[in-house]
Amino acid sequence: MIRSVTPAVHFGGMKRVALLGATGSIGRQAIEIVESHPELELVAAASGSQSLDGLAPLTQVAGDLTELLERARPDVVLNAVVGFAGLPATLWALERGVTLALANKESLVAAGELALEAQRRGGGLLLPVDSEHSAAFQCLEGRTKEQVDSLVLTGSGGPFRGRRREELGGATPEEALAHPTWSMGPKITVDSATLANKGLELIEAHFLFGLPYERIEVVLQPTSIVHALVRFRDGAALAHLGYPDMRVPISFALTYPERSATALPALDLSQGLVLEFEPPDLETFPLLGLARSAGERGGTYPCAFNAANEVAVAAFLEGKLPFLGIAATVEETLAEVDGAPARDLSDLVEADAAARRLAEQGVQVA
Ligand code: NAD
Numbered sequence: 001m002i003r004s005v006t007p008a009v010h011f012g013g014m015k016r017v018a019l020l021g022a023t024g025s026i027g028r029q030a031i032e033i034v035e036s037h038p039e040l041e042l043v044a045a046a047s048g049s050q051s052l053d054g055l056a057p058l059t060q061v062a063g064d065l066t067e068l069l070e071r072a073r074p075d076v077v078l079n080a081v082v083g084f085a086g087l088p089a090t091l092w093a094l095e096r097g098v099t100l101a102l103a104n105k106e107s108l109v110a111a112g113e114l115a116l117e118a119q120r121r122g123g124g125l126l127l128p129v130d131s132e133h134s135a136a137f138q139c140l141e142g143r144t145k146e147q148v149d150s151l152v153l154t155g156s157g158g159p160f161r162g163r164r165r166e167e168l169g170g171a172t173p174e175e176a177l178a179h180p181t182w183s184m185g186p187k188i189t190v191d192s193a194t195l196a197n198k199g200l201e202l203i204e205a206h207f208l209f210g211l212p213y214e215r216i217e218v219v220l221q222p223t224s225i226v227h228a229l230v231r232f233r234d235g236a237a238l239a240h241l242g243y244p245d246m247r248v249p250i251s252f253a254l255t256y257p258e259r260s261a262t263a264l265p266a267l268d269l270s271q272g273l274v275l276e277f278e279p280p281d282l283e284t285f286p287l288l289g290l291a292r293s294a295g296e297r298g299g300t301y302p303c304a305f306n307a308a309n310e311v312a313v314a315a316f317l318e319g320k321l322p323f324l325g326i327a328a329t330v331e332e333t334l335a336e337v338d339g340a341p342a343r344d345l346s347d348l349v350e351a352d353a354a355a356r357r358l359a360e361q362g363v364q365v366a
Pocket residue numbers: 020021022023024025026027046047048049050062063065079080081082083085103104105106129130131182183184185186187188246
């Protein structure tokens with residue numbers, strides 16, 4: 001009897017990779033990783049607008065990315081789309097039990113419970129690509145939740161670390177885009193300058209690791225060498241160290257559980273290494289606290305936080321909103337939405353759209 005080859009069966013240990021967001025910062029680094037690992041095969045690639053000619057056997061520019069995934073039958077989907085637009089691909093992979101290497105944190109923040117339900121049904125792996133979450137995942141591997149006391153997410157603090165609120169009124173997109181340690185796409189770079197990125201990461205960690213918010217802490221570590229720390233109930237703490245280079249968590253996720261070799265340099269301690277930690281300034285960077293409270297309130301508050309932030313960041317980058325207006329827009333939006341839990345994807349899409357409308361109005365008034 002001739003049987004069709006299912007996506008889970010592959011010859012010679014090859015892993016079929018679908019890369020969404022292939023032209024972006026994560027996407028380009030992922031291509032480098034795929035090219036350097038012979039066991040990885042790029043079977044499909046997608047972007048939002050730029051052409052992808054010849055990059056993979058199947059390519060798609062914009063449109064419904066789940067159509068591409070249906071055709072590609074990948075073993076692993078690397079979702080490196082930016083923003084809520086990445087949600088259908090996240091749910092597609094989780095629902096089908098196809099391994100999801102997730103850079104697109106916005107989809108998990110917005111869809112939280114729905115995404116986890118899809119993963120439970122699908123039974124596949126959800127591997128974080130976000131560096132802090134990849135680090136935490138590695139520190140947590142093989143332990144039970146009961147053993148964990150708390151999780152610490154680290155952040156560089158962005159280009160405005162140490163500044164006070166009064167000094168940021170005139171902060172320009174150019175200044176916000178000058179990140180001290182990471183080179184990334186524009187949206188996440190602005191999120192790093194406002195600390196909205198750590199806020200999104202806090203919610204992302206809550207869903208990924210099933211920890212309550214009071215057991216997730218955010219600490220600044222300005223050189224971005226320590227990516228996360230887990231404290232255990234016996235008083236021990238494990239940390240994950242490395243140079244700030246996204247190719248490490250990308251390679252980890254794509255080659256999991258093999259942890260294949262990369263050509264990237266190992267951590268050099270021969271010249272000494274000083275690690276400094278400091279608490280984030282929640283008054284100057286209110287988006288971190290707003291994200292925490294949106295996460296704690298639950299329902300579609302995280303979805304609204306994300307939607308309003310996307311609208312506000314886009315307006316800031318277009319010069320239509322001052323830097324401090326980003327947090328103000330998000331705060332006002334969160335005060336107006338109902339935050340009711342989403343029963344399904346259409347509820348969630350509606351909550352996202354409602355928050356976007358409110359945020360757009362806020363931006364026009366500002
Ligand atoms: P980027 O702006 O550099 O790239 C975004 C990619 O998504 C591009 O290829 C773009 O064409 C594509 N895209 C945008 N809208 C799309 C749509 N509607 N349909 C299909 N494709 C679309 O962004 P980035 O910095 O690579 O970040 C991507 C994701 O990874 C974000 O969610 C970000 O938060 C996360 N992330 C990035 C980094 C980093 O170092 N860049 C680190 C951690 C997490």
